[in-house]
Amino acid sequence: MNDILKISGITVLGAALSLLLKRTNRESAMLCAAAAGILILLAAIRQLTPAVNALKIWAGKMGMENVNIAEILKILSAALVIELSAQLCRELGDDALAQKTLLAGQWLLLGMTIPLLLEIGDHLIRLVPAGA
Amino acid sequence: MQVQILLQIAGIGLLVTVISQILNKAGREDLSTLTAIAGLVIVLVMVVRMVGQLLNDVQTIFHLS
Missing domain, CATH: 1.20.1280 (Monooxygenase)
Structure with missing residues (x-):
């Protein structure tokens, strides 16, 4: 349950930060989204x-x-x-x-x-x- | 470390945007470009380190090392 909450929090935070940066700094927004994706996978892969x-x-x-x-x-x-x-x-x-x-x-x-x-x-x- | 890194990346992005806009207004376009590149490199290094950690995790989980 803890992991699911962590993953959902990272998802929402990453989407919000990427949206915030998208208009002014497109590269950083993309890298932010990528970092959020990697964090999600890092949190999930230990379960395997x-x-x-x-x-x-x-x-x-x-x-x-x-x-x-x-x-x-x-x-x-x-x-x-x-x-x-x-x-x-x-x-x-x-x-x-x-x-x-x-x-x-x-x-x-x-x-x-x-x-x-x-x-x-x-x-x-x-x-x-x-x-x- | 988990969520802080996301906030760090967003913070670096915002800071770089502000600095480069100030430099643009001051008429120093060259410095503004350099700032943008430096910010991008910093963020890229962080992301690449995370990718490396993820690949390492895959390697250890599947007993491949």
Whole structure:
């Protein structure tokens, strides 16, 4: 509850300050809005820690290889960072650069995901008996 | 630290606006431009530091370091 109040307060304050600065000092208004966005994400991202830790513990219990879980977490965090930087860029007023960042992130994530998909394919081939 | 930094950024923005308008009225456009650039750089450094902290947090939360 405390975090939600903090996030809503930061949102309203950031919007008000950005509005105050918008007419006289546009760059500062944009940076103020960006700082508010970063503060919101900083307040929220700590809440992810127990979920990620639980996921790791669960994967250990299921006997999954730790390598795969690390890879999945890496892909997840890469997606998070790409989306975050694209939104920050859009906030600062450059839409085209944000789109390019998203596109580059998609290519990167595709490159990171395809080995995992191929591994699943290998497992499937092993499950289906040969010649069936 | 959380909310103060937002107020700091807004305060720097307001201060820079006032100073550069005064300098403009006094006929020192060059100094006014320099003031605006200095304010922008200060705010940018603060924002970049926050972005770095956020990325660090992502790295520690996902056990990537």
